[in-house]
Amino acid sequence: MKRTLATFGILVIFAALLAGCTNDQYAIEKQFWYAQKQADTIFANPHATPPNELQRVIGVLGRFAQRYPETPLSLEAEFTIARLCLATKEYDAGRKQLQRIMEKYSKNTAICSEAVFLYGNSYELQDKWPLALEQYQKIIHEYQFTPRGISMPMYIAEHYKVKFEPEKMRQALQDAISHYQTLAIRFPNSQLSFTAHTLIAQCYMGLQDWQNAIGALDTVINRYRTKAPVDEFIVNKAVIYSRELNDKATAKEILQQFIKDYPRSGLIATAKQLLKKLE
Amino acid sequence: MNPQNQTPTIKNAYTQTFRAIRSTPEFFWPFFIFAILESVFLLILFLAPREPLRLVLGPPIRTFWGERFLHYPANFLLLPKLSSLSRMFLSVFFGSLLTGTAVAMAVDVFTKGKARFDNSLKTALKKYLVLFAIILVVTVLFYLALRFSSTALVKYFIAGHRKLLFIPAALWLGPLAVIINLAVAIVIQALFTYAIPALMAENQRFITCIFRSFVAFKDLFGKTLLLVTLPILAYLPIIVLNYNAAFLIRKAFPEIILIVLLAGVFISALVVDLLITYSTAFLYLLYRNKK
Numbered sequence: 001m002k003r004t005l006a007t008f009g010i011l012v013i014f015a016a017l018l019a020g021c022t023n024d025q026y027a028i029e030k031q032f033w034y035a036q037k038q039a040d041t042i043f044a045n046p047h048a049t050p051p052n053e054l055q056r057v058i059g060v061l062g063r064f065a066q067r068y069p070e071t072p073l074s075l076e077a078e079f080t081i082a083r084l085c086l087a088t089k090e091y092d093a094g095r096k097q098l099q100r101i102m103e104k105y106s107k108n109t110a111i112c113s114e115a116v117f118l119y120g121n122s123y124e125l126q127d128k129w130p131l132a133l134e135q136y137q138k139i140i141h142e143y144q145f146t147p148r149g150i151s152m153p154m155y156i157a158e159h160y161k162v163k164f165e166p167e168k169m170r171q172a173l174q175d176a177i178s179h180y181q182t183l184a185i186r187f188p189n190s191q192l193s194f195t196a197h198t199l200i201a202q203c204y205m206g207l208q209d210w211q212n213a214i215g216a217l218d219t220v221i222n223r224y225r226t227k228a229p230v231d232e233f234i235v236n237k238a239v240i241y242s243r244e245l246n247d248k249a250t251a252k253e254i255l256q257q258f259i260k261d262y263p264r265s266g267l268i269a270t271a272k273q274l275l276k277k278l279e
Numbered sequence: 280m281n282p283q284n285q286t287p288t289i290k291n292a293y294t295q296t297f298r299a300i301r302s303t304p305e306f307f308w309p310f311f312i313f314a315i316l317e318s319v320f321l322l323i324l325f326l327a328p329r330e331p332l333r334l335v336l337g338p339p340i341r342t343f344w345g346e347r348f349l350h351y352p353a354n355f356l357l358l359p360k361l362s363s364l365s366r367m368f369l370s371v372f373f374g375s376l377l378t379g380t381a382v383a384m385a386v387d388v389f390t391k392g393k394a395r396f397d398n399s400l401k402t403a404l405k406k407y408l409v410l411f412a413i414i415l416v417v418t419v420l421f422y423l424a425l426r427f428s429s430t431a432l433v434k435y436f437i438a439g440h441r442k443l444l445f446i447p448a449a450l451w452l453g454p455l456a457v458i459i460n461l462a463v464a465i466v467i468q469a470l471f472t473y474a475i476p477a478l479m480a481e482n483q484r485f486i487t488c489i490f491r492s493f494v495a496f497k498d499l500f501g502k503t504l505l506l507v508t509l510p511i512l513a514y515l516p517i518i519v520l521n522y523n524a525a526f527l528i529r530k531a532f533p534e535i536i537l538i539v540l541l542a543g544v545f546i547s548a549l550v551v552d553l554l555i556t557y558s559t560a561f562l563y564l565l566y567r568n569k570k
Contacts, residue, residue: 026329029351033533 025071032073035060039080046087054088075101075111082118091122098122113143117152129159140179150195153179157206173203194224201233210244231265234258235274242278252278287565289502295561296554299388305396306384306557307549309377314548316373318541320365325537327361328354352533359521362540366547367418375414378556379403382479385560406478409485413474416489417467424463429456457522461511469507470496472555476563495563506562510554517543 038057042049058081065077078101085094098115105111120135136152143149153176160169177200184196201216217237221230234254242251255275259268300306327336328349340348340357348357383399403410436448443451473492477483483491496503520527520539527535 024330024333026333026349026351026354033352 028068028071028073031064032077035064035077036080039084042084043087046084047089049088054084054090058084075105078104079114079118082115086118086122086125089125091126094122095119109143110146110148113139113146113148116143117148124159144179144183145192150183150192150199154199154202157203161206170207173206177203189223194220194228197223198233201236205240208244210240214240231258231262231267234262235267235271238271238274242274248278287499287502287562287569289505289558289562291565292502292506292558292562295389295565296557299385299394299557299561303384303388303394305394306381307553308396309381309384310548310553310556313369313374313377313552314545317366317369317544317548320369321358321362321537321540321544324358324361324365325354352528355528355533355536356524358536358540359524362543367422371411371415371418375410376400376403376407378414378475378552379406379410379479381553381556382475382560385557386476386480386564389561389564402479406482409478409488410475412485413471413478413488417471421464421467424467425460428459428463432456454522457518461518465504465507465511468555469503472496472503472507472559473563475556476560479560480564480567495566499562499566502562503559506558507555510551510558513550514543514546517546 035057038060042054042057061077061081061084065074065081068074078097082094082097082101085091085097098119101115102112105115116135116139120132120139123129123132123135133156136156139146139149139152153172157169157172157176160166160172180196180200180203184193184200187193197216197220201213201220204210204213204216214237217233217240220233221237224230235258238251238254238258241247241254252275255271255278258265258271259275262268265271323332324336326332327340328351333349337349340361344357344360347353380396380399380403383402384394384396387394387399432443432451435443436452441448446455471489471492473495474488477488477491477495481491517539521536521543524536527539
């Protein structure tokens with residue numbers, strides 16, 4: 001009994017020592033967390049950060065990226081260096097870092113699109129919108145199938161909305177619709193086509209073109225009913241009929257059908273509340 | 280006047296407890312052994328995301344809670360839950376035996392004036408199955424009560440209600456849930472607290488022990504609740520810190536959760552469990568004598 005207990009104890013201690021000493025993925029994650037925490041301190045108050053502190057943290061992140069180049073955290077560290085430079089208004093240094101990332105990961109379009117986006121952001125921070133727009137257009141044309149590439153036309157429209165430039169916003173939304181329609185036609189019945197159609201509906205809503213928005217929502221609902229969850233689009237359609245077109249009868253009809261067809265949907269409570277208000 | 284003939288009071292129970300601990304330091308042993316055992320398990324769980332323990336503990340963690348809890352620092356968010364589960368397991372399999380040993384020592388001190396750890400351990404070993412069954416019932420009841428209260432609250436608020444008794448959902452599902460859990464723990468522990476003293480002092484069957492515990496609880500209602508609640512107050516800071524685990528990780532460092540849990544293990548074993556076990560055992564023995 002004593003011998004069994006002693007063997008078990010030794011095994012536990014041995015396993016614990018082994019677990020604590022190896023430089024495994026967990027140890028790498030731990031190192032990254034502490035490096036990132038130092039960066040977060042700078043992000044919390046970038047303008048009060050002394051230059052030597054910034055250089056020190058950049059050094060920590062740089063050494064981490066060099067030491068573990070094969071891990072995804074290495075890329076995250078490299079992006080953090082760029083973001084630190086931008087946050088502390090070291091725009092040229094930040095853009096150089098992003099250029100390095102683009103060269104290093106030139107074969108990975110998703111990473112490149114994110115780097116170009118941050119490059120564009122750096123110009124936005126300097127209030128140089130034309131130069132930023134140039135970068136964003138580059139993303140739309142060169143990295144159009146990446147998540148960033150797909151969302152970029154909407155980002156541009158949102159910029160004009162925030163800056164209170166309605167004409168430019170309308171034009172950006174029209175351009176976005178054409179872009180998404182091209183994508184949807186080129187890749188029919190794909191995930192990309194589904195995303196494009198939902199974004200088209202959003203663009204029409206942004207333009208307050210409610211009839212076309214309903215048409216776009218109908219396309220999504222009818223084409224993808226069996227392939228993807230469309231309950232959100234049906235409820236959106238009812239909301240447009242009720243609030244924007246003041247057609248309460250159609251809105252009621254849609255909601256009643258929705259409650260009947262999708263009794264297990266997460267939007268059932270919302271639909272019932274809307275219906276109650278309409279009644 | 281012989282203290283054994285007086286109406287048992289909380290003061291009597293605590294006087295007997297502290298006198299016994301002072302005269303026989305072996306009274307600490309069952310709880311110290313349990314604290315060491317729990318600490319070893321906690322360290323194993325802490326090292327679960329790392330090789331070579333990851334090979335064994337990684338798959339269940341991934342299956343039940345998700346891959347992210349095998350990574351730094353998210354593993355520290357899961358650690359309190361894993362620690363509570365391991366405590367349940369240890370309580371049923373080892374805690375039952377050690378509590379039985381502790382109560383047997385209390386009975387020996389009360390009846391013979393002296394106690395030895397090894398003799399009491401032998402006595403407890405002979406009654407292990409009943410001890411195991413009592414702690415299993417308490418643990419399962421406690422687990423089910425917690426599940427029921429949390430599920431009922433979540434279902435109530437998912438159904439669209441925003442308030443319950445004029446209190447918003449955020450409070451019910453946050454700090455109030457912790458208080459409810461604590462209250463449930465106190466009531467269940469108080470209800471069954473005399474089952475082991477009944478077993479060790481009177482050598483009764485399982486059902487009789489449970490029945491005796493209920494009767495004693497009814498007769499000593501207020502005293503029992505106080506004897507169970509007072510030591511648990513010492514554990515409150517640990518509950519509050521565990522509840523704010525995410526905040527602690529963000530503001531300090533992730534390893535602080537391990538430090539808090541280790542402190543919790545020792546406070547729970549050497550203060551809460553020790554005081555509740557001995558004080559209720561002595562109160563039961565005094566109550567039995569009075570009867």
